[in-house]
Amino acid sequence: MTTGELYLIPFFIYVFSYIFLLLRKKKFYQAFVSLIYAGFIIQSLIFFIWLNLHGLKDLMSVDWIVFFNAWVIMIVVVLFNLFYKTKYILIYITPIVAINLLIGFFTPHTYINLKPFFSNFDQAVLLTHIILILIGDSLFALAFIISLIYIFQERRIKIKKNLKLFDKKNHPFDEVFYQGKGYNLELLDSMNYQCLKIGFPLITVGIAMGIYLSSSLFKSFMIVKPIEIISLATWLIYAVLLHERVAKGLRGKKAAVFSIIGFLLIISSLSFSFYLFPEFHGFK
Amino acid sequence: MDILIIGLSHKSAEIGDREVVSKKLLTPELRQEFAKKLLNLKDAGDRPLIKEIAILTTCNRSEFIMDLSPWAVGKEAHFIKDYISEYFFAKKSVDDDLFYMLLNLEAVKHLFSVASSLDSMVIGEPQILGQIKDAYNESCEFKTNGQVLNKLFHKAFYCAKRVRTETKIASSPVSVSYAAVELSKKIFNSLSDKKILLLGTGEMGKLTAKHFIKSGVHNIYIANRTKEKACHFVEESFGMNEKNCVDVIDFSEYYKLLPHTDIILCSTGSEGYVLRYDDIMPVIKLRKQRPLFLIDISVPRNIDPEINKISNVYLYDIDDIGKMIEDNLEIRKKEAETAGELVEINAKEFMEWKNSLNAVPVIVLLRNKVKDILEVELSKYIGEKKEKDLIINSLTNKILHEPITLIKKAAVDSNEANMLETLKTLFNLDLSKETLHKKGNDNAINKECEKGKIKLVK
Known part of the structure; x- marks a missing residue:
């Protein structure tokens, strides 16, 4: 399994979490938030494993930059969530992260040899x-x-x-x-x-x-x-x-x-x- | 054994008439005295007409909730109503009909509706339940209530709770002051560091200012054309703690405060605009674009509506806030329909329970009669008391199981009301006061009622 394919796991978790939100039942809202956080943790794990295996040189591949961007957005949102208690921001921002992950998956894993x-x-x-x-x-x-x-x-x-x-x-x-x-x-x-x-x-x-x-x-x-x-x-x-x-x-x-x-x-x-x-x- | 409610409310009487009644029932002592007077009302045979009573007084209603004696029928209820009417309005003719009179199911439904705040001036307001609880506690204190009113009030509390939790009747507040505070929370993150300028000393302005203080505002400036009136207004309207948050300023100085104020409440009696577009426009730059929220609760309007067009300025007049409340009133009215069904179900349940009480003396006397017969007959053959009692109890239960079930049904079902009478005749049951109040029977009746043996049979 390539790393790009691994990133499909958090992508599907984010997409799946929206089912709970769209059910529009208050009791499922917590499940939605929990799934988003679970997706974020998995995303972070994949990031660190990849970093450990390939080192910083992988940052020079275009798909990695897109994945990294998705991860940074999530970190920023999670930090804002902690400081401002703005849980609803997750509802808006997660689709952007999911789209990033999908773009990253379809982007060829080509190194920019500089x-x-x-x-x-x-x-x-x-x-x-x-x-x-x-x-x-x-x-x-x-x-x-x-x-x-x-x-x-x-x-x-x-x-x-x-x-x-x-x-x-x-x-x-x-x-x-x-x-x-x-x-x-x-x-x-x-x-x-x-x-x-x-x-x-x-x-x-x-x-x-x-x-x-x-x-x-x-x-x-x-x-x-x-x-x-x-x-x-x-x-x-x-x-x-x-x-x-x-x-x-x-x-x-x-x-x-x-x-x-x-x-x-x-x-x-x-x-x-x-x-x-x-x-x-x-x-x- | 009928439930009777006699009262007057905002629906049946003008405020002046309601005041007359509430003044005479102002203190617990006055209420106790009147309750005793009512309990002392007797019929031609010198029998008390009322067994239990509770008095409910609020600003919008005064009601006497009573459980009548078994011998008090329709005529006596009218007699009680006339007595109450004369007590409060000696000079008015009885035909004025300020008081309404409700009996049994209608009375129970009414009390449950009142407790659930369906009959209030503002549907869904929460205070009424507390007031009914006070009335009930007071009746307990005066010892004017008993088994029936106890059950009635507890059922009313239960019904009100169900209405609150199972419908959205209380989820949409409907006061202008509350709406103003909620609106400001849409604009500002925290109200504690905000400055409010209150122009004028209107009643609505006072309520809104109080609501803002409750929500954490510490700085309220009040400006009125007559400064003395503003000082008097503060003295009269605000409590000690609230006064610390309020400052009175000269009316001529309020312009100076505009750059520093976050919320302006306008409630003056002026006929023209107090704040115009040209007053606010230059202030916006000085305010560094901080949002400014203006609430105009005066009629005619005192703030130029054009001001709402300025960026970062939000103006709401009484109509705008009224529309939001209107939505909520509509929601409450819709919810009241669902709540009405709940009230109906609970009232019927209570009436079934109450009607089943009619059967208690008959059941007790019938059991005693059978027991007595068995006692006499079995004594001829069985000497040992313990063994004999066991057989008597067992046989009594077996013999009377089906008749008792039928008696209970008959008590609840009005179509079979004659059955109790037939039974009394058939078994020669003496339901006179003396027989009923024999020590043994009394205890048995109480036990039957308190242990809930009289269960609803449907």
């Missing part, structure tokens, strides 16, 4: 660049989900419709999807800000490392490629957002919209990197 181009130091920088960018992106993914919830919830409050205040006996599925329960605007905004505060420095360092690697590979800090332009545009959006938040106290709906645009740019930059134009990232 030894002819990079020195050992550069290879370590590349590894750190990948890890930092993926952690930062995971945080921005979370901020994206939180922003979407914020915008839906804010709209409900603003137009005063579909806002159930009182019924406490509903299943979490109904609470989340039909009533927007479980979160208030202030909490969502604060979580969004936390994601930005932690994610932005990581992305900044990651991009700086990317520029360094680019200069090392192409002997130039900037060669005009879509990946560079989109990455810098993304960075700029998050930089403006952070500045506005700190300096002018920007928050609420505008901040949520910024987060959504930023993450859509990240998605496009990752798509450019891996699938659409791999040559632009220097993979080919």
Whole structure:
């Protein structure tokens, strides 16, 4: 069994857990949460076993990066769950993780052989660049989900419709999807800000490392490629957002919209990197 | 042996009339005194009309729940009603009919509905059950209740509990103040660090402010055009602990507070807008886009509705909150239909139990009669007492098993009401007070009732 096939185990657990959620019975909700955590533990075990067998060099294979991304997203969500008690975020984020795992399964296990181009130091920088960018992106993914919830919830409050205040006996599925329960605007905004505060420095360092690697590979800090332009545009959006938040106290709906645009740019930059134009990232 | 409820409520009487009654029943002493007066009511043969009584008084209703003596029939019930009516409204004519009178099944259903809060002004409100429990405890304290009212009240508590747990009648709160607090929880994560500005000294504003304090708010600023009135309002409306959370400010100064306030409650008597779009717009920048929640509970409205268009500002007026409560009232009304069925089932169960009590004296006397006959006859042949008693008991049970089952059925089934009378005649059973209250019979009757031997036969 290949590692890619092993990752199908957590994938199927995540998919199976949704059956319990869709049953819309309160007693099954705990089973749903438990299965998600079980899937996360199995995912972590597979990660560490693979790391133990192949070492860090496997990080240079494209499918491994996708699996690693899925794992980082789960860690970020589990940590947020611990700090903010935001159990419902799991409902939104797990499908993203499952999709990542499935993409990883279909992605060929091809190594990006960079030894002819990079020195050992550069290879370590590349590894750190990948890890930092993926952690930062995971945080921005979370901020994206939180922003979407914020915008839906804010709209409900603003137009005063579909806002159930009182019924406490509903299943979490109904609470989340039909009533927007479980979160208030202030909490969502604060979580969004936390994601930005932690994610932005990581992305900044990651991009700086990317520029360094680019200069090392192409002997130039900037060669005009879509990946560079989109990455810098993304960075700029998050930089403006952070500045506005700190300096002018920007928050609420505008901040949520910024987060959504930023993450859509990240998605496009990752798509450019891996699938659409791999040559632009220097993979080919 | 009939259950009788005489009372008046928000449905049958105006607040002025309800006040008259509740004033005369204000203290436990007054209630005890009146209960004793009712227990002393006697018929032409000097027999007491009422066996047991409990008095329920709330702000919306005053009710006298009674178990009548077996000899008190329809005419006596009307006599009791007239007596109560005259006691409270001596000057009013009896035709005014402020009091309603309910008998047996209707009375039981009514009490169960009241306990389940189906008859309340706000359906599903929880206080009424506590008030009924108080009425029951008081009747225990005064020793004015007995076996029937005990059972009746416990069944009412059980029914109310079932209604609460098996229907959603209590799951949707319906007060404006509660809705305002719940709405603010949709916007703010914690209310403890939030500042509230209350404009005006309206009753609704007071209730909402109190609710916010209960939810953990520590800073409430009150501004009114007349500062003295605001000070008086605080003094009158808030308790000692609540006063620590409340500050009165000059009305001219409330603009200065807008950048620091998170929630604004408006409940003034002003005819125009107190807060306009142009007042709030400049404040938003100073607030650094922090959300601002405005609740306008005044009629006519005191906050410009256009304000809701500003980003991060949320305005709810009394109609918006009312609509949310309306939904809940609808839910409660729907749930009340299901609850009504539960009440009906429980009331019928209680009435079956109560009717089966009619058979107790007949059963006891019949058993005694058979035992006496067997005693006399067996004494001729068996000398040893222990052995003789065993045979007597065994034979009595065997002989009377089927007749007793039929008697119990007859007691519950109104179609067979004549059977008890026929039995009395057939076996020459003397149900006079003297025979019934012989020491042995008394104990046997109590044992039959208390041990639950009188079970429902369906």
